[in-house]
């Protein structure tokens with residue numbers, strides 16, 4: 001009789017019973033605090049490191065756009081092209097989302113609370129045409145970045161004016177930036193100027209300079 005716990009004998013049977021009890025506990029979700037669930041275990045994508053302080057990354061130009069001079073244009077293949085100055089933008093239905101940031105340079109920052117206008121609100125207002133399969137962000141520093149329309153349609157995409165309840169600072173893209181939480185952060189254009197809906201894809205600055213055209217951190221779509 002084997003007493004090494006390999007499944008036979010008394011110890012083996014006791015271990016099996018113990019395992020079954022544990023499996024039952026696991027299935028019932030006992031001992032869970034709410035923080036250590038499966039979503040938490042899957043929260044940090046491969047190759048990423050958690051940071052506590054929000055780094056600044058850009059091309060070295062941080063345009064200074066006073067709120068009174070800022071406006072957002074929505075152009076291209078839409079039924080209702082739009083242009084909102086900052087005051088009008090704040091009068092649109094507002095949303096608040098909390099999401100994680102994953103930068104391709106391997107830092108991640110959890111739980112960023114954004115205030116702004118949900119992409120879904122903008123979609124309802126401008127009514128993109130069916131052939132508009134792509135969305136291009138244009139920024140005041142000349143930066144551009146592209147995402148597929150389905151990515152822009154995700155419920156957590158927000159055109160944000162505030163972070164943690166405070167106006168976005170200039171270095172982080174204020175007055176208004178895009179936030180596309182499911183993709184690496186280079187897709188989240190700072191100093192947003194124009195949202196263009198297009199039938200053809202238009203690879204942006206980093207997409208033309210070696211980054212992946214998509215940017216799923218769970219698939220490590222970093223470089224092309």
Ligand SMILES: Nc1nc2c(c(=O)[nH]1)N[C@H]1C(S)=C(S)[C@@H](COP(=O)(O)O)O[C@H]1N2
Nearest residue numbers: 055056057058059139143172186188189190
């Ligand atoms: N307009 C503009 N948006 C931009 C960039 C940029 O250079 N210009 N850099 C991108 C990159 S590579 C990253 S990682 C994030 C950095 O945002 P942060 O400086 O607020 O952390 O902004 C993205 N959006």
Ligand SMILES: [Mo]
Nearest residue numbers: 057103104186
């Ligand atoms: Mo980045």
